[in-house]
Amino acid sequence: MSASTPLPPRPIRELPDELISQIAAGEVVERPASVVRELLDNALDAGASDIVVRLSAAGVRMIRVEDNGQGIATADLPVALKRHATSKIGSLQDLESVATMGFRGEALAAIAAISDMSVLSRTADAPHAWQLDARTGELKPAARAVGTTVEVRELFFATPARRKFLKADATELAHCMESVRRHALARPDVGFSVWHEGKLLEQWRGQPDGAQALTQRLADVLGAEFADQSLPVDHQAQSNGRTVRIWGRIGLPDLARSRGDQQFAYINGRFVRDKVIVHAARSGFEDVLHGHKQPVYVLYVEIDPTRVDVNVHPTKIEVRFRDSREVHQAVLHAVENALAAPRAALAASSGEPASPMSAAGSQASATPDPAARAAGWQQSGLHLPTRAGTGGAGSDGFGAMWPSRPASGQASGQAVAFGADAPTTTGAQASVQTAQEAMRPWGGGEASADLAADTAALPEGHWPLGRAIAQLHGIYILAENSQGLIVVDMHAAHERIVYERLKEQLDQARIASQPLLIPSSFAATPQEIATAQNAQEALAALGLDISALSPKTLAVRAVPTHLGQADAVELARSVLAELAQHEASRVLTQARNELLATLACHSAVRANRRLTLEEMNALLRQMEQTERSDQCNHGRPTWRALTLRELDALFLRGR
Template identity: 40%
Template sequence: MMIASPKISTNGRPVIRQLDEAAINRIAAGEVVERPASAVKELVENALDAGARRITVDYADGGKTLIRVTDDGCGMTGDDLPLALARHATSKIDGSDLLNIRSFGFRGEALPSLGAVGRLSITSRVAGGEGISLSVEGGRMGPVRPAALTGGTVVELRDLFYATPARLKFMRTDRAEAQAIAEVVRRLAMAEPNVGFTLRDVSGGGEGRVVFRADPESGDFFDALHGRLAQVLGADFAENAVPVDADREGLRLTGYAALPTYSRGSAVAQFLFVNGRPVLDRMLFGALRAAYMDVLSRDRHPAAVLNLTCDPERVDVNVHPAKSEVRFREPALARGLIVTAIRAALMGAGHRASTTVGAETLGAFRAEPLAPVAAPPRIYQMDRASQPALARSFRFQAPEAGTAPGFAEAPSARVEPAPTEPAPEGRPLGAARAQVHENYIIAQTEGGIVIVDQHAAHERLVYERLKAQRAEGRVPAQALLIPDIVQLSDLDAARLLELADDLADLGLVIEPFGAGAVAVRETPAILGQVDAAGLLRDILDDLADLGRSDRLRGRIDAVLSRMACHGSVRSGRQMRAEEMNALLREMEATPLSGQCNHGRPTYVELKLADIERLFGRR
């Protein structure tokens, strides 16, 4: 039985007809306003374009029944308001150059789209002018009326999607929509640290509940951004992130990248901006991942807030309805800047590790609370009268022959003799004092202790040494007795041969071998036996996905990492005091030594004050 196609009219030839303005606006709203968070994004961006210094966002029922954005921007006049609600009317561009875009908005679609699917009212006042108001409901615009307002603009959107009931069925729960709104405001707050943001949930009426607040930051860019990130992402991120500031050929990357030991289980703490615009661009996120490639394991994700600025004509922001994706004129340059800038910033951090590692260690030390039992008040030694005789007798002594085993006879740590010269407690990683369980070095610093995983630490040191040797010259290659002939498409073969010189520097030598074929003459010696066809196809996949390939370099780094693991100090090996101190000094001098090749911390630092709190001394 044949089923009629729903796309084909059964009444003969389909008739082409012009849609009315209301239908056009509702169709456009489906692209621009996907959910309440999309409406908040458009309205807050309009406020930022108007020069607002303080922005307040109120919402009710997840934004479904009310969204109100109040700002102290430049405002609009009575002549501006009707134009602002007309399609493709904007003050951001004049239409002569669609590449030189220096504002958040530029299409002139948001306000008319919102007015087509909800009940929209705008109240505004310019400096020295009168307050005015205009309402539009389901695409029908009312007259301009006088209104009371001290300055700026208030945009109120009620009953979103009431004019398109089918869209309401696709809304998520109030809580989920509210979380999406909060995420939008948080991202824009990070993009504009000098602007104050307040987000309130006014469900049920009244003043509502403040969900998020970020006061305007002062100072230079990095100080302001650091303060804003502490407000938005928390003090832990701000404390464990390093500043990034690099430029190359007119592109500049600024922001903060977290230490590898402050990694996350998902990509929830990655925020990227292009010319201050929040973006969700696959190429940029891939570059961020590549920058942390050899300091994080595959199941961990870096945390970063980065802004890439350039001439607006070098990036196209008009490639996605929500303006969340961009297209660079020189994508390889943008990607390379991100990778090199972050790696340089992380290397500049030296041996530093995340402070949260120490906090987690202290948390693991704390004993579970015991059930209360009736007991007499405890009297501590410091509360008793001085007992000099007892104090003089309390000494560690060598065990007498035949005594029962005890603490002094079976120590859990190898204690080295005190060095003859003053120990370097003033160094960042202190002076080695003991080795416990033949794997962990205990070092004393001026303000606490450091516990070092000797195998993980030495593994990173050896790995960095091997990479430095590789950087000094070409990667050694091994010639194949019989070249591998790999059949590819003409396009894929041409793309690989364009990179022949770069691949040769990594030990992979390829030559053309007829139409669509490539001959592999040499492969990196460090890789041993190689599946040449599989390697070339992996490289092509990377080129298609990211515009370039780090597959071969990543494979070589992985082999170097394995070599470092096998060539490092093994767990269970006893180390002399001079060896332990030499390891500490080399860690202090080696970048990225705060984590092993897999992103795990190589050492934990505990402050003396925290240790004393564990024992109730503070």
């Protein structure tokens, strides 16, 4: 390497003010949408209830934001444009508990440094408005109602390099719209309209706070599909006397997308992109969304402001939590809880909602457009009694008829109906069970025996998934409920039921096992034999007993009780193949759910199995009581509903 003599140091100089401002502006304003974001933040901070955004050339030529907020006093107008000038905080203590969107006193100065900006404003006690031209500093009287208009022209005119980085107009316009959308979702009580080139693009009316307002805003911004096919979230987590509240709506797994572009998370009203929340929400969907699908959601996190640092990112889109675990757990549980309750039982119209959000679901589904909905069958449109102890509502008279939902990890008599080990199996039932041994519908369990217990829990007319009427092509169960027709994918549904039950058992100790009268032996590969030897403990926990019969043969001597008729050899092979991929000691923690899913898949009722109506009804009752039973283990829906109204719409039948 040739050593080159270092150059003499260049003198250190202070930068000119204008350049300082332009550098600072670069951090805050990346594109027109950044200006829209800052101006909307300011309008909301000023208490506006109506905001109009006007754009020209996707905001590059002009962005104008008009609000009806409190306005800026004339004497303050020039100050508002100065760097580090703000009315929102005055001390470090204020900063640490800031509740406004703005706090740096930088946005207007930054925008003014890279555009042609003017501010027109009038306060309630002023006889008329004043307009300040940021470039010339000229202040002149003007006409305007109380509120503020900020107009930004020729963005980046002074920094052409930046301007070159802008994308096509359509892209920049989309980013601007996204900014408006994020704010609109945060504040359903505020009206927003957006104009582009003199054309009205969107107009969302504000309504006083409440469930109706939020439902309407979600439908406006994210579409009727989301409003219709989403579940309310409302969860309050307490730890060490502190409360984190999470509410909002999450899209049904059906709505999941390949990208995470429909995930809106807010912390104390501020839109954020936060890894903790994204991860927690995705984890909450883990059991119903497989692969790389991304859920859709709007989640609002309310947390003591002193426990979040909002001053970590120039555009404030990232935050730092004092205790990110606390937030992670709260979001995870909020999502899990919302997903766990079987929808058939929960899509209830109830009296007084516990929170604005919990009513949103019934609101949305109460106003379906039959023609539009007939095209895509719904899962959430049932109007059924809420079960006691779920959803926080449910004092509608039906609640008492429901057995309370078993908490996860806690086996419940009513919930375990298909298993021979069901704790509710009484002597009388057991004898029925033996009599019916020959026709075991789903393996070890007994449909008909437990049917009695289930139907006793709820009168027939109130079964959310209805009364089975037929089986279609050996795949689907057709059922009739008070709203119309229910179609159930029987394998998918049963798979979920078995899976949830296996999970419960494994949580408690190990999966109940049943020896085979005649062991099933099969010719095994050396790897299968090695795995069987190394993973005895894991196999036992899973309810399997597999051991070598000879150097080239394995024998399956016991299988999980639920698995009844599953092909023992096929099952053993799949489980061994999966075990082989993991380190034996960690398999039950790392691959637990996949293993259980494999077991469940093998034991679930197969297509083309003829079922009796009683068996079908038993399956439906099981679904109503099993967590997450609206999706199979692979995230596909297990049932769909078609209401009479929708049927009528299909047949153009007026009612």
